[in-house]
Every structure is written in structure tokens, then in C-alpha cells.
Amino acid sequence: MQIHFIAIGGSAMHNLALALHDKGYKITGSDDVIYEPSKTRLAKQGLLPEAFGWYPEKLSKDIDAVILGMHAKSDNPELVRAQELGLQIFSYPEFLYEQSKHKTRVVIGGSHGKTTITSMILHVLKYHGKAVDFMVGAQLEGFDRMVHLTEENDFIVLEGDEYLSSPIDKRPKFHLYKPNIALISGIAWDHMNVFPTYDIYVDQFKIFVDSIVNGGSITYNEEDKEVDAIVQNTENSIRRFPYRTPPYHITGGQTFLETTEGPLPINVFGKHNLSNIAGAKWICQQIGIDEDDFYQAIGSFDGASKRLEKLGEGTSSILFKDFAHSPSKVAATTAAVKEQYPSKKLVACLELHTYSSLNADFLEQYQQTLQAADIASVFYSPKSVAIKNLQELSASQIKVAFQREDLQVFTDPIQFERFLYAQEVEDSVFLLMSSGDYGGLDLTAFLKHLGA
Structure with missing residues (x-):
């Protein structure tokens, strides 16, 4: 062809x-x-x-x-x-469906966690030598490509993005895959430029569940009330597999997952990642990996690229960068880092970079998302606001929206950099959350400043 x-x-x-x-x-x-x-x-x-x-x-x-x-x-x-x-003109997801319509399609959806869960599944399958086709939204360690397609593999694992398919196809991507096995990790309003109300956004997940083929299955986070309601109310003839955050504990900066064989040390941390592991386990079991084999493999999973990634550490300081920018991700990531390092000072820095995050009507969704941080700051570029044709923002607006009076707001990259370098390095964790680069922040130089 x-x-x-x-x-x-x-x-x-x-x-x-x-x-x-x-x-x-x-x-x-x-x-x-x-x-x-x-x-x-x-x-x-x-x-x-x-x-x-x-x-x-x-x-x-x-x-x-x-x-x-x-x-x-x-x-x-x-x-x-x-x-x-x-x-013949195809959108990206349409063509993926054409390539996989004779395979068992496993689709991982949700406002947050879908890249990580997909990555976990692929890591476990590769660890045990089970070959599958796949599409994932991040570069994975040990994988050359984010997309792999064959004629012979029986399964394809797809990250199910809810964003639009193409300029001439306004359907969300995950509506086109018709999964045999599906998962929803959680729902939190995102993509305000496409889904102007929360209800419209939630409706996309209802359509997704209804698109699962008859006799298929939905694995879902039952701790998310919206997800639970959608799954319980669907009239689709599918099997339901609920999951929730499994027991775990943290000792000396190390997270241990409680299993039937005893505590298992894992390389990722945070309640949201433990929940992701529970979802990934259910999917792997449906693909043919038993529970013991799953645990054997997941202990060596280091995380998906750009997802709560440890960039380096000094004598007593650590620098993390996370792709987080939506409210639910910011709250989960900030809380996870503080829980993992309770005795260290947490300096959390969020860049508002997307259409939704820079929209004055959406800002209130960020209330208390940075509460777990000892020191919190927000950076945004007024140029980005102008490019997206949004109304101007003010520091006071942002402080009110985040419900944090001591929040420090920056629009100048140089001033933000000075703020960062002025922080006490000893016994501190620095968390940078953004899909941007804070106006050109040199992370290599900052790591040297930390003694990494």
C-alpha cells in the first residue's frame, strides 16, 4: 500500500x-x-x-x-x-482501527493515568515475552517506537485519548477503537476548548463505554464516583471489573505494595500510581498474565517518560519534572511527592500552558491543588494567553482560584528563575509541573545548582 x-x-x-x-x-x-x-x-x-x-x-x-x-x-x-x-482519508485513530479490526483491542482511557497504565501493561508484557501491537503516548524505556503494528500479533494495546480525531473529524479518538477490553482510570474535566461544559466532557466517556463490543469488558476505578456511575448505568452487555487503590506503605522514601506474597518494593510512588498498578494488573490478567507474574514484572517499572520523572538529586535535594497540568494531575502529583518525602520541604512550581489552564472560567478547577506543597508558585506567559485569544489573567485571580494566599505568581521567566534559585537547597524537593518549559528554564544548570 x-x-x-x-x-x-x-x-x-x-x-x-x-x-x-x-x-x-x-x-x-x-x-x-x-x-x-x-x-x-x-x-x-x-x-x-x-x-x-x-x-x-x-x-x-x-x-x-x-x-x-x-x-x-x-x-x-x-x-x-x-x-x-x-x-480514502483516515484520521490517525481510524487508521489504527483499520489495522486492528481483526485483533483483540485493549483501550486504556481516562482523564489521567492512561499513558502510565498503558506503559505499565506494555512493560509487564515485554518482561514476560508476550508480543502485542501497541500505541502509547510516551516514549518507553526498552521500546524503539510509540507505535508497533504487525500482522501476526493477536492483541493491540491502545492509549485512548479523548481529544479530537482530525480537523475534519470532531469525534474523540477513543470513540473509534471499538474495544474488546477497556479501562477508565478517572474523569476530571479537561480540554475546555473542545468540551465547553463538564457534562459534555463526561458524555464522551459514556459513549466510550457504550462502544465496547458486546461481550467485552470494562475495567474501571470504582473510587471515582463519575466513572462508577457511568459503568453501573450503561445498558451495554459487558463484563465489569472494578479496581481500587491497593494497600501500600512508605518506609525511608521507598514505597512498598502489599501483595499476597508480602511487601513488594516498587520504583513509582503516589496513591495515583498505586491505583494505576491495580488497573494495569486487571488488564494484564485478561491478556493472560497471572497475578504473581504481574508482580514479578511491575517491580522493575520505572515510569513513563515525562510522568513524575526524577531528573536528578543532590546530597539532600531532589528534582522532579512531571507532564501534569490539568487540576486532577497537579493535585495527585503534589500530594504524592509530599507523601513520599514528608520530612523534606516541597517546592512545587506549576506552569499554566494549555488552553484550559489559561482560561479564566476554568481556573477555579485548580482550587487547593497545590495545598500539599510547602512553597508553591505558578508561572504563565501573557503571550500564550494572547495567542489563544483569551482574556488577560492577573496574579490576584490566580491566587483566589488556587485558594492560596502565599502563592507566588510569575509571568517573567527571569524572575521565575531567580525565585527558583533563591530557594533553600538542603532537604528540599523541587517539583516542576508543565507541558512547557517555563520560558526556557535551563534544567541542566539548575541540577548543577542542586549539586546533582
Whole structure:
């Protein structure tokens, strides 16, 4: 097959292009900008476009399918040409379904934790030599790609994102997979630019549960009342497997999971990660990994890339960076770090970077999310607010929203950096939470400052 990618440089798109190239498909693509590591990875396989931009002449009747990425717009010249030619046009999730419709599809959904749970499942399966196809939203240690597709594997494990499928397909991605085995980790309002109310957002998960094939299963976090209600009220003929946070304890900065064989030391920590482990265990058991084998493997899981990642530590200080930016993730991550290091001072720094987080109407969702921190700060760029056409924010607005009077708010990267360097290093944990970079903060230099 000959496949053309419109917006081939995206994180998910370029991984899919590489996976199909490995299967022997002929791949072409275009994009107006491609960043690292996508650029180098595509170049190594001869898939990097010769020039950046959109070239309708690349489209012809010889192309079997076009895959359209979210980075493109609905009036993209190549998309228009593909439509004129009557070519088959797929969104990313549509094409993944086409590749897996004869497999057992395992789809991991939820507002938070889905990348980590998917990563845990893949780690356990690889540990025990069970080959599966997969798509996950982070680069995993021991895996070359975020997407792997074969003809022979019986299972495919998919991270089920609730964001839109493509510029011309406004359905959430996870509505298109039709899972045989599904999981929902939790629901907390996100993507306000797409789902303007909480109820509309919750409805997407109801549709997801109803999309599970008859006789399939839903594994779900019963501690989340919204998730529990959706699963209990669905009329879909599916099996239900509830899970909850398992017993654990922390001794000397080490988390131990309580198992039938005794305490098991694990490398991740925090109540949310223990809950993630419980969900991953249920899924692995449905794929054919028994409980003892699951525990044997999960002890060596170090976490998904950018998820509560320890960047380094000095004599008595530690630096963590987390992809967290939504309220539920910020609260869970902050509480987890404080629980793990109760005797250390926790300096928590959040960057408001996404459309929802910078929206004045959404800010109240962050109330008390930084309460576990001894010192808390928020950084945001007024330019980002302007680019997203949102109303201006003020420091007082943010303090009121977070319900923390001593919250320090920064809009200048230099001032934020000075604040960070002014903090006491001894017996401190620094937690940076963002999908951005705090206006260009040099993390390597800060690690040296900590003595790492």
C-alpha cells in the first residue's frame, strides 16, 4: 500500500509512519515544520520530506490512503486535493482501527493515568515475552517506537485519548477503537476548548463505554464516583471489573505494595500510581498474565517518560519534572511527592500552558491543588494567553482560584528563575509541573545548582 501523511511530523503521526514503513508500506508525507526527535527519526528511514510545506502535487490516484493529522487545517491544500481525487482519508485513530479490526483491542482511557497504565501493561508484557501491537503516548524505556503494528500479533494495546480525531473529524479518538477490553482510570474535566461544559466532557466517556463490543469488558476505578456511575448505568452487555487503590506503605522514601506474597518494593510512588498498578494488573490478567507474574514484572517499572520523572538529586535535594497540568494531575502529583518525602520541604512550581489552564472560567478547577506543597508558585506567559485569544489573567485571580494566599505568581521567566534559585537547597524537593518549559528554564544548570 502507498500511504501519504498530511502533517507527518507530529509525535503520534511520525511514529505511525515509521511503524507502517516497517510493515513494508510505501510512505510519503508533508508538514510545514518538524521538530526533533521526529525530524531525525524520519530522516534515518528516508521519510523526511525534502522541503517543508504543503504540496498538492504529491497527491495522485496511485495513493491508497491519506492519513490526516491534527496539526493540519481543514482547508489544507493537500487535503483539498485528496478530496478532489476521491482518495480514502483516515484520521490517525481510524487508521489504527483499520489495522486492528481483526485483533483483540485493549483501550486504556481516562482523564489521567492512561499513558502510565498503558506503559505499565506494555512493560509487564515485554518482561514476560508476550508480543502485542501497541500505541502509547510516551516514549518507553526498552521500546524503539510509540507505535508497533504487525500482522501476526493477536492483541493491540491502545492509549485512548479523548481529544479530537482530525480537523475534519470532531469525534474523540477513543470513540473509534471499538474495544474488546477497556479501562477508565478517572474523569476530571479537561480540554475546555473542545468540551465547553463538564457534562459534555463526561458524555464522551459514556459513549466510550457504550462502544465496547458486546461481550467485552470494562475495567474501571470504582473510587471515582463519575466513572462508577457511568459503568453501573450503561445498558451495554459487558463484563465489569472494578479496581481500587491497593494497600501500600512508605518506609525511608521507598514505597512498598502489599501483595499476597508480602511487601513488594516498587520504583513509582503516589496513591495515583498505586491505583494505576491495580488497573494495569486487571488488564494484564485478561491478556493472560497471572497475578504473581504481574508482580514479578511491575517491580522493575520505572515510569513513563515525562510522568513524575526524577531528573536528578543532590546530597539532600531532589528534582522532579512531571507532564501534569490539568487540576486532577497537579493535585495527585503534589500530594504524592509530599507523601513520599514528608520530612523534606516541597517546592512545587506549576506552569499554566494549555488552553484550559489559561482560561479564566476554568481556573477555579485548580482550587487547593497545590495545598500539599510547602512553597508553591505558578508561572504563565501573557503571550500564550494572547495567542489563544483569551482574556488577560492577573496574579490576584490566580491566587483566589488556587485558594492560596502565599502563592507566588510569575509571568517573567527571569524572575521565575531567580525565585527558583533563591530557594533553600538542603532537604528540599523541587517539583516542576508543565507541558512547557517555563520560558526556557535551563534544567541542566539548575541540577548543577542542586549539586546533582
